[in-house]
Amino acid sequence: MSKNIDIVTLRSFSAVVEHGGVSKAAKALYLTQSAISQHIKRLESMLDTTLFSRAGRGLVLTPTGEMLLEYASKILLTNDAIINHFRKEVEKNYISIGLSEHISHVYLPKILSISSKMPNIQLDVKIGLNQKLFSDLNDGMLDIALLVCEQGAHSKKVVGQFEVFWASSPETYSKKDHKALPIILYDGPCMFRTMMISTLEAHNIQWEVVYNASSIGDLKAAIEAKIGISALLSCEIDGYLNEGKPQCSNLPKLPKVDVVLHSRTYGKDPVITDIIDALNKYVFI
Numbered sequence: 439m440s441k442n443i444d445i446v447t448l449r450s451f452s453a454v455v456e457h458g459g460v461s462k463a464a465k466a467l468y469l470t471q472s473a474i475s476q477h478i479k480r481l482e483s484m485l486d487t488t489l490f491s492r493a494g495r496g497l498v499l500t501p502t503g504e505m506l507l508e509y510a511s512k513i514l515l516t517n518d519a520i521i522n523h524f525r526k527e528v529e530k531n532y533i534s535i536g537l538s539e540h541i542s543h544v545y546l547p548k549i550l551s552i553s554s555k556m557p558n559i560q561l562d563v564k565i566g567l568n569q570k571l572f573s574d575l576n577d578g579m580l581d582i583a584l585l586v587c588e589q590g591a592h593s594k595k596v597v598g599q600f601e602v603f604w605a606s607s608p609e610t611y612s613k614k615d616h617k618a619l620p621i622i623l624y625d626g627p628c629m630f631r632t633m634m635i636s637t638l639e640a641h642n643i644q645w646e647v648v649y650n651a652s653s654i655g656d657l658k659a660a661i662e663a664k665i666g667i668s669a670l671l672s673c674e675i676d677g678y679l680n681e682g683k684p685q686c687s688n689l690p691k692l693p694k695v696d697v698v699l700h701s702r703t704y705g706k707d708p709v710i711t712d713i714i715d716a717l718n719k720y721v722f723i
Contacts, residue, residue: 445513450474451481453466460478478490489502532562533559534579535549535581537566537571537583541584541673546563548721549721569627581703584700589694595700597697597718599695601692601694603672607661617644619643619645620648620666621648622660622666634669634692
């Protein structure tokens with residue numbers, strides 16, 4: 439009676455050879471080390487041979503192992519070719535990515551353009567505030583998050599940088615009408631809220647909150663309504679908003695912010711790694 443070799447065991451065997459050990463093969467195939475070891479034992483039992491021998495702390499192929507590797511490579515190539523030929527649709531990998539609303543209009547078109555060239559990728563995009571997106575990332579609800587943070591807070595993950603300016607409508611207010619600087623803030627806790635207040639207090643400038651915004655949309659609306667002054671990234675300042683003139687010109691300079699790319703599975707999940715590598719190569723230049 440003929441026997442059939444389980445192709446899963448051949449894939450594990452090839453991975454051990456390719457990656458130089460059981461531990462690395464397990465990580466590459468997202469299996470446990472014990473599962474890989476069991477696959478090797480199953481092959482050795484079926485073929486009544488020894489496939490590896492010990493060499494110090496590593497493994498080397500025996501002569502029969504070398505012979506099996508040649509067959510295994512051909513079988514795996516044939517298997518994958520059959521699957522790819524007859525599969526009617528490309529298997530989609532759904533990737534969830536969150537973008538800070540402050541920078542989504544800058545990066546999202548480029549990100550969508552790159553992902554459209556990767557037929558195996560389907561993006562699920564979420565636009566929101568930094569704190570909520572970072573929480574979703576840590577809770578496993580996002581695969582990737584593109585956020586803004588204080589300059590230097592995450593130096594190893596920085597992919598961009600923007601200046602922050604005081605911004606107002608052209609005819610916001612006359613200083614004579616206000617004892618304190620009327621400012622428009624985001625609801626706390628918020629990096630920009632802290633930045634504005636700490637900068638003003640460091641320069642002994644009196645201020646008062648005239649509006650608490652929940653999003654970039656109503657913050658800009660409040661600025662346009664000429665009720666106060668706020669802080670925006672350079673990329674957020676539209677034509678009807680003035681940066682640094684005339685009301686903003688005497689205010690202290692605000693610190694820059696970094697754009698940071700976060701992912702908990704980069705280097706572990708090959709699909710996530712591929713798309714982040716593509717973004718780093720073509721988007722974050």
